[in-house]
Amino acid sequence: MLKNKFYAKFLIMVGAALFLSACANTNDEAMTEAPVEAQPAPAPAPMEPVQTGPAPGSQEELDQIMGGMDGSTVYFAFDRYDVDASARNILQAQANWMKSNNKSIVVEGHCDERGTREYNIALGDRRANAVKNYLVAMGVSASRIRTVSYGKERPIGTNNDRNRRGYTRVN
Amino acid sequence: MTHLKILLIALIGIIAGTISAHAVIEIDITRGNVQPMPIALANFEGSEAAMTSSGSVRDIGANIAQVVTADLERSGLFAPIDQRAFINSGAASTAPQFANWRAIGAQALVTGSAVLEEDGRVRVEFRLWDVLAGSQMTGLRYFTAPNNWRRIAHLISDAIYKRLTGEDGYFDTRIVYISESGPYLDRIRRLAIMDQDGHNHKFLTDGSYMILSPRFSPSSQEITYLSYYNDTPRVYLFNIDTGRSEMLGEFDGMTFAPRFSPDGKKVIMSKAERGNSDIFAMELSTRRIQRLTTHSAIDTSPSFSPFGRQIVFNSDRGGSQQIYVMDSDGANLKRISFGEGRYATPVWSPRGDLIAFTKQLGGKFFIGVMRPDGTGERILTESYFEEGPTWSPNGRVLMYYKKYPYDNRGGGGETQLWSIDLTGYNERQIITPLDGSDPAWSPLLNSR
Numbered sequence: 001m002l003k004n005k006f007y008a009k010f011l012i013m014v015g016a017a018l019f020l021s022a023c024a025n026t027n028d029e030a031m032t033e034a035p036v037e038a039q040p041a042p043a044p045a046p047m048e049p050v051q052t053g054p055a056p057g058s059q060e061e062l063d064q065i066m067g068g069m070d071g072s073t074v075y076f077a078f079d080r081y082d083v084d085a086s087a088r089n090i091l092q093a094q095a096n097w098m099k100s101n102n103k104s105i106v107v108e109g110h111c112d113e114r115g116t117r118e119y120n121i122a123l124g125d126r127r128a129n130a131v132k133n134y135l136v137a138m139g140v141s142a143s144r145i146r147t148v149s150y151g152k153e154r155p156i157g158t159n160n161d162r163n164r165r166g167y168t169r170v171n
Numbered sequence: 172m173t174h175l176k177i178l179l180i181a182l183i184g185i186i187a188g189t190i191s192a193h194a195v196i197e198i199d200i201t202r203g204n205v206q207p208m209p210i211a212l213a214n215f216e217g218s219e220a221a222m223t224s225s226g227s228v229r230d231i232g233a234n235i236a237q238v239v240t241a242d243l244e245r246s247g248l249f250a251p252i253d254q255r256a257f258i259n260s261g262a263a264s265t266a267p268q269f270a271n272w273r274a275i276g277a278q279a280l281v282t283g284s285a286v287l288e289e290d291g292r293v294r295v296e297f298r299l300w301d302v303l304a305g306s307q308m309t310g311l312r313y314f315t316a317p318n319n320w321r322r323i324a325h326l327i328s329d330a331i332y333k334r335l336t337g338e339d340g341y342f343d344t345r346i347v348y349i350s351e352s353g354p355y356l357d358r359i360r361r362l363a364i365m366d367q368d369g370h371n372h373k374f375l376t377d378g379s380y381m382i383l384s385p386r387f388s389p390s391s392q393e394i395t396y397l398s399y400y401n402d403t404p405r406v407y408l409f410n411i412d413t414g415r416s417e418m419l420g421e422f423d424g425m426t427f428a429p430r431f432s433p434d435g436k437k438v439i440m441s442k443a444e445r446g447n448s449d450i451f452a453m454e455l456s457t458r459r460i461q462r463l464t465t466h467s468a469i470d471t472s473p474s475f476s477p478f479g480r481q482i483v484f485n486s487d488r489g490g491s492q493q494i495y496v497m498d499s500d501g502a503n504l505k506r507i508s509f510g511e512g513r514y515a516t517p518v519w520s521p522r523g524d525l526i527a528f529t530k531q532l533g534g535k536f537f538i539g540v541m542r543p544d545g546t547g548e549r550i551l552t553e554s555y556f557e558e559g560p561t562w563s564p565n566g567r568v569l570m571y572y573k574k575y576p577y578d579n580r581g582g583g584g585e586t587q588l589w590s591i592d593l594t595g596y597n598e599r600q601i602i603t604p605l606d607g608s609d610p611a612w613s614p615l616l617n618s619r
Contacts (some may be wrong), residue, residue: 017213079491081446087284106402111575116515116529117383117609118428119485119492121404122441122448122469125425129446147446148426150369151500155356158579 057101059170065097066090071113075132076164078112081126083134087166094168095138102144104171107131109149112160117151124149131166146171182456196278196301198248198336205594207250208335209276211302212240213261214254215283215295223287225316229576231293231320232285238282238324241368242342243331246568247597263298270306277302281331285320293317297327299334309334313322321370326617342367345613346570347385347394348588350374351606353412355577355584357612360608362396364411367612369602375409384428384559385409387613390435395419396612397427406440408455420458426451428471433479439463441471450484452499463501474518474526475499476543483507483517483526483543495529496543512537516559519543525593527569529558538571540593551595561612567593572608 054060066072072094083091084136098105109128111120128147136142155163198208203245216234216545225231243249258271263284271281283297298310303360311330313323322343329340350429362379362385365371375394376382385396392411397404398418406426408509409416419426422442429440436455441448450464464470468488475482483496489506492513497504508514519526529533530537530550539550556574563570570590586608588601601607 005309113556115531116472116485116492118441118472119469119487119515121383121425121427122443122471125443125448126446126469133446148404149443150399151383153358153360153383157356158577 011043028118037157057103057170062094062097062168062170066093070124072168074166075162076127076166078164079123080139081130083130088134091134092138095135095140097141098135098144104146106146106148106171107135108167108169109147110154110163110165110167111152112163113152113155114160115152117153120153121149124151127166131168192328196303196335197243205248207248208278209252210243210249210279210281211252211257211261211272211275211277211315212236212243212254212281213257213263213283215285215297216263217285218287223291223293225317225320228285228287228293231317232283235283235295235320235324235327236281238321238368239331242325245368245599246332247592248332248336263296267300267302269300269302272300272302279308279335283327285566287317288314291316293320295320295323295327297330301332320615321366325366325368328449329615338567339565339615341565341612341615343562343616345616346588346601346608346610347375347387347613348566348603349382349385349608350603351586351608352378362394362409363607365603372604375411375414379470384609386430386611387434387618388431388435389614395429395431395438397429406438408438419453420460428473430474432475432538433477439473439482441473450482463497464504471517476519477521477523483519485515485517492531494526495547507543509542509545510548518560518562520562520566521564524566525571527560527562529560536589538569549595551593552589552598559590559609561610563612564614569593570610570612572610574608
């Protein structure tokens with residue numbers, strides 16, 4: 001996450017530089033156009049102090065423990081909602097993390113786009129509840145887990161295998 | 172409801188001499204691929220000097236003729252003749268010279284007039300002529316506020332359609348749908364409403380939360396839909412006149428896939444309990460909820476038969492998505508779809524004779540119809556993705572949405588509204604300002 005922030009800043013600065021040079025080029029080529037008014041370059045953003053690690057019980061901590069956002073996601077087979085072996089490992093780690101704090105979480109259920117809207121909303125609810133049930137079986141209190149199904153309305157990419165997923169986020 | 176009535180139309184009634192003994196021309200809309208009937212639609216006569224808030228009465232007359240022409244043309248049943256081919260202008264004040272209309276191939280002729288009344292209303296009259304028989308088939312007169320001329324045009328379209336096909340039209344109707352915008356991975360989905368022909372478009376929600384699957388009440392100015400307000404998917408009731416919405420019941424689990432009963436007194440929907448979706452009916456006056464299915468499978472997309480005696484719905488209790496029918500109390504449940512593939516989103520025709528559905532087979536999606544006993548399956552259209560048919564109030568046209576495949580560069584994923592005749596011909600896009608999905612057709616507005 002911290003690393004990402006640095007990357008983001010780096011990209012913004014590179015982007016700004018590219019933008020400025022692009023402007024310059026445009027002016028060179030389009031001689032007939034009125035010159036663009038010179039503007040002061042934005043001052044570089046001040047450096048933030050580097051943190052020692054994500055706050056306990058935060059989304060960042062969960063993601064870090066799980067090895068990124070991807071680690072907080074379990075995947076399902078087409079039209080299925082059973083928690084398979086690889087999903088169980090992830091959910092076991094999530095359950096352990098849940099026991100180390102008192103946070104509540106939201107489990108999102110998602111489907112791929114190759115299905116009808118209403119059926120997929122129901123299927124996403126099945127998936128989110130399958131994840132919840134597994135966490136409860138691992139000893140997490142059901143009252144700390146909310147589920148929400150987005151059906152097929154929130155894909156994360158064009159790969160349908162990765163859109164059939166349950167994602168755990170800190171509430 | 173009330174504001175519609177006020178805007179409308181004192182329909183004075185049939186102009187004398189209307190009924191011809193036997194209509195020579197007619198269109199059989201039950202047959203596929205009918206030859207569109209050549210029809211001449213003259214501009215409705217009006218005075219250029221008579222000014223209203225919506226332009227001169229002459230302009231209103233020309234605009235009405237244009238809207239009627241577009242309505243009839245879009246139906247696929249009529250071939251309006253270009254006005255530039257007219258030998259006569261089609262003056263309403265004199266009897267038509269039928270030979271001149273026959274000469275340009277017209278089988279039917281519509282003439283009309285618009286007059287500004289002393290009270291500020293506009294009086295619109297039209298007559299439909301059988302050119303071959305040389306007789307009037309129908310004629311009606313309307314009074315309305317000048318800015319309501321569009322509705323008059325749609326009412327006239329409906330009257331012409333009815334006289335020539337023997338069935339009610341569907342032009343004086345509205346469409347509620349989901350307006351979609353933004354990139355494929357971050358879509359904004361909000362409620363929008365428009366006339367059946369795309370005019371008078373209006374957004375009803377601002378897009379700060381997702382709305383899906385809107386459906387019209389058959390009896391009031393209300394819509395029911397699924398809203399993700401507060402990140403909590405629940406069924407809501409929305410009043411078009413007041414703009415107010417309310418959640419239908421407080422439940423632990425998600426509610427979704429709502430639809431009104433034919434009398435407007437109930438909403439049937441899916442309710443999920445710990446991941447299991449079953450079908451429930453809610454009485455709107457008492458908010459009492461009645462469970463209709465009890466099965467560990469997904470039961471969703473319920474739709475009443477026209478008299479409310481039966482319900483068709485979607486379930487995967489047999490292992491894959493199929494269509495089932497049961498009595499309105501949940502009894503006598505039976506599966507009706509047995510073809511190849513998965514079946515979803517069944518919707519009972521307002522005529523009762525057919526059930527429209529979405530089918531998924533071999534990487535494609537289809538819109539089709541079958542009889543309520545499951546026989547006579549007929550596929551009307553197919554593409555990469557399409558779903559969610561809604562019936563025109565006369566049960567002759569289906570509207571649905573298509574989605575285009577997206578690519579790895581982030582393109583594609585557009586959604587569009589389309590309609591097709593029940594006969595499987597005349598597929599047309601319904602143009603919307605942004606992308607559109609989940610259309611729902613209103614009843615005939617004037618019949619409420």
